[in-house]
Amino acid sequence: MQSKLLNADQTGAIEEAARLLKSGHLIAFPTDTLYGVGADILNAQAIQQLYVAKGRSLKKGIPVLLSDIGKLEDIVRQTPDFALSLAQKFWPGPLTLILPKQDHIPGIISPDDNVAVRVPDNDVARKFIRAAGGMVVTSSANRSGEPPALNAQEALAALGDSIAAVLDGGRVVLGVASTIVDCTISPPRILREGPLSTEDLSLVKVKET
Template identity: 40%
Template sequence: MNTALTSSPEEAARYINRGRLVAFPTETVYGLGADITSTAALESIFKAKGRPSDNPLIVHISSPARIREVAATVTPEAEKLIEKFFPGPLTLILPRQPWISDLVTAGRSTVGVRCPSNPLTREFLSCCTHPVAAPSANISGRPSSTDWHSVQQDLQGRIDCILKGSASAIGLESTIVDCSSPVPMLLRQGAVSLETLQEVLPSIKASTRHNSSQKAPLSPGQKYPHYAPRAQVILFDTGTGPTAVIPQNAAYIGTAQPPDGFRKVLRCPDLDTYAHNLFRFFRECDRQGIGTICCQRPPSSGIGRALQDRIERAAEPR
């Protein structure tokens, strides 16, 4: 299969409407989309990524007004979050419409929905006949793709089309909130932080991190290893240094000045820049044959909490 490249949202949407797979930009990371009504296309997502079938997909809509096409019920709590954060980097878990395929929901009675804010993405989605189900556009378990070149490196020949856009502005996947239960629950950290969510809904709680022993997860990012480069990832605390002796062939990313001796260094001026560059840095290190990546531990607040989650998952044994 030859993977087409296009800058036209209309052309990319024609692939979706014919039951094909299209990678597309969003403000978080690039997604790999299929028409939500096409069983064959949905199955192709799991095959192209090597994604476990019990890992649910997020449905992308072009405007907040289309959410009831996907969600059977929109709770009052969800309405408040939609009003404040849609379009944007927030996914809501809601009771699903009965017609939605189990391939999207991993057999659960709920579905994840989001409305991206990227203008090119929304134009693309508005040209699609139906909402688009999409996980991140990368090989399952690898760092998410934040530019179309990374998508091409992972999925060339596995998918039908890549919609070329700018690099993702945020660089981390969307925040996920479960609004299907009486108390809204933060399932995955993202750019919309717990503190920001609690300004709108003070009752929101953060869930404990799930592991591989759980059954079908409510949302992506809860069960399987994620975000891992081939290099070993080490998380270290500010001021302590990654190790007494810097590993050979090692790289560093963070906001603090590292000690001398790293082969590759990316010092970021702030946490937003750190988040924006994390997955790109992982991929660059792999291309350069780096053996160890030392990541400064971010603070456990704001986007720092999301950064810490991604780094901890990347550092898990595999």
């Protein structure tokens, strides 16, 4: 299949991208941080193809992007108060939280009992994710170890042979991978500092249980 370049501003483009994704194909799309490449969370074969397309080790796992904070309960087993406080403060935004996943979530998404989740601050991304069911397994739209894609053309050049379409929403705003916080431990631990710094996160008031 030749990769399609879908203009996100055109009527039906987002819906077509979601239809292709739910049919088992990989789709590249913009987020607030970088262009991502996504697979249907219910399709283990498509998720496997995502690992192969990126040249990514199965030991690393792949995050899941959500359409809104309400989808947390569909994927996460429990959300500690400090994690919920961070999500309420910084979602939508460049913050990825690692939380314990529900049993029905495919094991291929991560090698352990946890899952990395985020709600991107990008209208095109959230509309696409919502049209695809509210959750899309997503990694950066580049081969592992190579520079990330900041626009649709770069995503197409990096993964064109592996994806069915690129949803073109223009150049990304931030151009830096998200901050990652492990919320499976207390206190939570920053695994990667991105657009949100340690100082930004420390300003959040966490309710004591």
